[in-house]
Amino acid sequence: MTGRTALLRKAAECFVEAGAYTDAARCYDALGRLRTSADVYVRAGETERAGEAYRLAGDPEQAARCFRALGLTDRAAACWAEHDRPLDAAWELLLVGRPAGHLLAAAVAAGAPSERLALATGLQEWTEHADPGPAVRALALAEDRLSRPDHRQERQTLLAWSLETAVRTGRLDLGGRLFAAVWRRTERTGTDPELLDQWREWAREHLGGTWGLPSPETAPARTGGTGG
Known part of the structure; x- marks a missing residue:
């Protein structure tokens, strides 16, 4: 584990503990842990960002659910079409x-x-x-x-x-x-x-x-x- 990776992981944990979920999700994005970042974006109420993170993580069901909740029908459909x-x-x-x-x-x-x-x-x-x-x-x-x-x-x-x-x-x-x-x-x-x-x-x-x-x-x- 590199120093940067360790620092990002520690920062993400601290942000979660402090309730700063959007900042924590960005750390997980930088770590490439897209599924985790998506889950944390949900906790932050960042539904569109969560949907995009789920999409990039290869989870069309969760991604479509997020976009559907926002009325973004075309993006929801595109998640399924990509798969x-x-x-x-x-x-x-x-x-x-x-x-x-x-x-x-x-x-x-x-x-x-x-x-x-x-x-x-x-x-x-x-x-x-x-x-x-x-x-x-x-x-x-x-x-x-x-x-x-x-x-x-x-x-x-x-x-x-x-x-x-x-x-x-x-x-x-x-x-x-x-x-x-x-x-x-x-x-x-x-x-x-x-x-x-x-x-x-x-x-x-x-x-x-x-x-x-x-x-x-x-x-x-x-x-x-x-x-x-």
Whole structure:
């Protein structure tokens, strides 16, 4: 470790301890520790700088989340496009009601996950033509997929996209069925503790209450692993 590196690291630690997060993040930038600097920029409330640091660190999901929060749709979409993920880039545009046909076509060519591709296509049809049919059919596909074992991250993303589609198309009844599908799967494989909390929070916000939902006491124990 060089003297400059040691001094920068010590300075960053001191700035964090003093609550001077922007200065600390700049030190981590200079050290090339971009992921750490991004996290510290978040603590500083420097969302745009955090997004750029996440982008440079190769984390398009966190980068896009930052830019989305600021309404910087094109920059959010570009983060995904840089990593050859046209479907995620398309979703950023669809969330603000912008057409994404060219990106959806690229997603088809790239072999994007079929359930999320169907959701994105359905949301575009709803936005452009007020046709709920494709979105409803996509939600049925998503419900079936969510009832089966899958990688945790993909399952969480599919659930988030499905709920967004259900809310935007006014099919809140189908939103509840999505959670129920995940719950049925977890009764067999074990659950994450956050699932029921998320379901109950969603129901309070969109359905006005949690009547009929499973209680925390009925939650099966989590078994671990990335599948399930």
